[in-house]
Amino acid sequence: MSGRDKDIVWEHGENFYPGWRCKYCNTQKAGGGATRLKQHLAHRGAEVVHCRNVPPDVREYFQRDIEKARKATAERARERLRREKAAAEGNYPGDGADAGGGGGGGGILIRFTGIHCTYICTPVSDYEY
Ligand SMILES: [Zn+2]
Numbered sequence: 851m852s853g854r855d856k857d858i859v860w861e862h863g864e865n866f867y868p869g870w871r872c873k874y875c876n877t878q879k880a881g882g883g884a885t886r887l888k889q890h891l892a893h894r895g896a897e898v899v900h901c902r903n904v905p906p907d908v909r910e911y912f913q914r915d916i917e918k919a920r921k922a923t924a925e926r927a928r929e930r931l932r933r934e935k936a937a938a939e940g941n942y943p944g945d946g947a948d949a950g951g952g953g954g955g956g957g958i959l960i961r962f963t964g965i966h967c968t969y970i971c972t973p974v975s976d977y978e979y
Contacts (some may be wrong), residue, residue, distance in 0.1 A: 857884040862891055862908060874903035888912045 864871045868881040870887045877899060879886055890896035891904045892912035902907075 859884045859887050859891070859912070859927070862904075863887050872901055872904075874908075875901050877901065888916055892916050 860870075863873050865884075866878075869878065870883070870884060871878045872887065872890060874891075877890065879890070879898065882898065886895075886898050889898045889912075890901050892909055892915070893900040893904075894916050913927060
């Protein structure tokens with residue numbers, strides 16, 4: 851999480867780096883930062899005492915905020931897993947087509963236009979020479 855950005859949570863408490871003091875109940879915490887204060891206000895998390903004076907709308911706001919952050923983190927983890935899985939299965943469209951590009955074109959030409967013998971004979975003999 852972004853530690854240095856001015857978080858909206860600091861409208862509800864004072865930031866004594868690396869801790870804080872809650873504006874509503876004056877609870878002080880020596881560490882933990884914005885996330886802990888949010889948990890304190892939202893009544894979430896087992897590592898922080900829950901605020902007894904927080905207004906209900908503030909509590910709900912940070913409950914949504916924590917839920918949103920949790921979902922975003924889970925979404926990112928899922929997306930990374932998907933990409934790693936695709937890479938492990940060798941799912942790289944385009945890579946194979948590029949591999950034989952230079953110089954070996956004659957072979958591909960024969961394979962695809964094998965009927966037109968006169969057309970192919972010239973470039974192939976040129977190449978061998
Ligand atoms: Zn409080």
